[in-house]
Each structure stands twice: as structure tokens, then as C-alpha cells.
């Protein structure tokens with residue numbers, strides 16, 4: 001059965017390094033135009049409905065910014 005992923009992004013911890021952006025096989029992540037409290041462009045998901053919950057982004061992030069939950073579609 002197809003999986004749907006749900007991301008929780010702790011924007012305040014993100015340093016905008018883009019490791020997760022490059023890790024997403026579906027190219028769903030990009031940096032936000034606005035700045036977080038630390039002055040970085042934090043990551044955001046462009047189309048949450050397309051996320052398959054593979055967790056490549058969360059695995060790649062050195063700062064544990066992204067949490068991924070998976071559920072059946």
C-alpha cells in the first residue's frame with residue numbers, strides 16, 4: 001500500500017544547509033524566503049501531499065530538525 005508521509009519541521013533549529021533539500025528523491029523541499037530567529041532561511045515542504053515518508057531528509061539533517069511520520073494512504 002502507498003505511504004503518505006507527514007513532516008514536522010522545527011524551523012527554529014534549521015540552519016539552511018540544504019542537505020535535506022538535496023536528499024529528497026521527489027524534490028519536495030526548498031528554503032523558505034523568510035528568516036528564522038537565528039537568521040537562516042529554514043527549510044519548508046512545497047507539496048506535503050506528495051511526501052512518501054521515506055525519511056531521507058530527516059536522516060540527512062545533522063540538527064534533528066525534521067521528524068517524519070508515515071501512514072497508509
Ligand code: SF4
Pocket residue numbers: 005007023024025026027028029045050051052053054055056057058068
Ligand atoms: S520524507 Fe522523503 S519524500 Fe518526504 S520530504 Fe523527506 S525526503 Fe522527501
Ligand code: SF4
Pocket residue numbers: 013014015016017018019020021042043060061062063064065066
Ligand atoms: S532541516 Fe537540517 S538538513 Fe535541512 S536545511 Fe535545515 S539544518 Fe540543513
